[in-house]
Amino acid sequence: MTEPPYDTEWGFRVKSKGEQAIANALRFYTFTDRSSGKCQRITLLYEPFFRIPEENRVIIPDFVIPEYCLIIEYAGLEERSYKFGLFMKVEALRKLGLPVIIRPEDLDHVEKSLNEKLKFYFDFEILAKCPL
Secondary structure, eight states: OOOOSEEOTTSOEESSHHHHHHHHHTTTEEEEOTTTOOEEEOOOEESOOEEEGGGTEEEOOSEEEGGGTEEEEEOOOOOHHHHHHHHHHHHHHTTTSEEEEEOGGGGGGHHHHHHHHHHHHOSSOSSEEOOO
């Protein structure tokens, strides 16, 4: 298996330019730790494995922000079989957390698109840039 070709500002590699843009846009996003009140950088996991026991299968989302059980999936292809697989994957991901889908047209203004999509699930800006 070959290593993904696109470097991110996080220090890990991803499989596509779209995933690279998403990861880089999330690089300096933060959250406020409720117990300490401190502003901390989010954790971004790339392609973590999740087991869904009821379905006896493993799901591999593109990105996960564990602090919010937030799943970000990049829907970068247009083929019919890919779209069907993506639909099935997103349905399974709903059992694990909150899935956010980013499409190629979102990449032109990826930070704005991420914020708009996150506001759909949360009535406040969950991820905000703040100096650390």
